[in-house]
Amino acid sequence: MPDAVIQWLPFSHAPGAARDELRARGRESSRAAFRAAAAAWRHAHGEAPWIEAAIAHDVNGAPLVAGHAGAPGISIAHARGLAGCAIAAPGARCPGIDCEPLDAPAAAALRELSVQTGEAALPWSDEAWPLRLWCAKESVVKAERVGADALGRTLRVEHVSAEHGGVQLVTVRSHRDRVFTVATAVVGAHVRAWTA
Numbered sequence: 001m002p003d004a005v006i007q008w009l010p011f012s013h014a015p016g017a018a019r020d021e022l023r024a025r026g027r028e029s030s031r032a033a034f035r036a037a038a039a040a041w042r043h044a045h046g047e048a049p050w051i052e053a054a055i056a057h058d059v060n061g062a063p064l065v066a067g068h069a070g071a072p073g074i075s076i077a078h079a080r081g082l083a084g085c086a087i088a089a090p091g092a093r094c095p096g097i098d099c100e101p102l103d104a105p106a107a108a109a110l111r112e113l114s115v116q117t118g119e120a121a122l123p124w125s126d127e128a129w130p131l132r133l134w135c136a137k138e139s140v141v142k143a144e145r146v147g148a149d150a151l152g153r154t155l156r157v158e159h160v161s162a163e164h165g166g167v168q169l170v171t172v173r174s175h176r177d178r179v180f181t182v183a184t185a186v187v188g189a190h191v192r193a194w195t196a
Contacts, residue, residue: 002089003088003089003092003093003095003195003196004086004087004088004089004092004095004194004195005037005040005041005044005086005087005089006037006084006085006086006095006097006194007033007036007037007040007084007085008033008082008083008084008099008187008192009029009032009033009036009082009083009084010081010082010188011025011026011028011029011081011082011083012081013025013080013081022080026078026079026080026083027078029078029082029083030055030076030077030078030083030084030085031054031055032083033076033083033084033085034055034074034076034085034087036085037074037085037086037087038050038051038052038087039051041072041087044089045089045090048071049068050065050067050068050070050071053065053066053067053068053071054066055074055076058145060145060146062142062145063075063076072087072088072089072090072092072094073087073088073092073093073094073095073145074086074087074088074094074095075094075095075096075097075139075142075143076097077097077098077099077138077142078099079099079100079101079104079190080101081101081189081190082099082101082189082190082192083099084097084099084192085097086194086195093143094142094143094145095142095143095194095195096138096139096140096141096142096143096144096180096182096194096195097139097142097192097193097194097195098134098135098136098138098139098142098192098193099135099190099191099192099193100131100134100135100190100191101189101190102128102131102186102189102190102191103189104131106134107130107131108130110130110131110133110134111130114130114133117156119133119156119157122157122159122160123160123162124160124168125160125162125163125168126163126186128186128191131191132168132170132184132186132191132193133157133170135182135184135191135192135193136157136170136172136182136184136193137155137157137172138193139172139180139182139193139194139195140155140172140174140180140182140195141155141174141175143174143180143195144174144175144176144178146175146176154175155172155173155174155175156172156173157170157171157172158171158172158173158179159171166185166186166187167183167184167185168183168184168185169181169182169183169184169196170182170183170184170193180195181195181196182194182195182196183195183196
């Protein structure tokens with residue numbers, strides 16, 4: 001059985017929309033993705049008292065199910081045009097997800113930093129690799145529920161598998177020295193990543 005239920009929802013926005021507008025649309029879409037993931041979780045695992053709850057955030061800004069201390073861990077993500085939510089299966093640890101558009105302006109800086117760290121030399125499957133790397137690290141940060149520096153310098157990608165069925169697995173060592181396998185995929189105009 002999978003460790004999490006994941007739902008991705010595209011959302012529309014005006015071309016050239018302001019950053020604040022995109023952020024607001026992304027948050028709204030993340031809430032919609034949570035509702036869709038909760039419905040899918042109910043279908044997979046049965047009724048739960050938190051199913052109709054809303055998303056809240058802890059003191060560090062990490063998402064959680066509002067008012068239900070025993071609810072499973074959740075992770076949300078949104079980028080220009082895409083939002084997602086992952087909800088842990090019963091007994092599974094908190095998942096982590098992330099997404100970025102393929103034309104993200106940060107890709108060049110990520111590429112440069114990855115050359116310095118040696119992560120650029122790993123056998124990435126395509127030219128979207130800087131975003132695969134970034135999303136994999138962000139997914140781990142979200143799963144660990146700890147803060148990270150802006151460029152993920154304290155996390156390391158240790159291994160990259162060959163791509164199978166459009167998915168490339170990335171092994172990331174976390175802040176807490178735990179090792180995560182993160183699935184990454186290019187779907188449409190976005191890179192998506194989720195802890196596996």
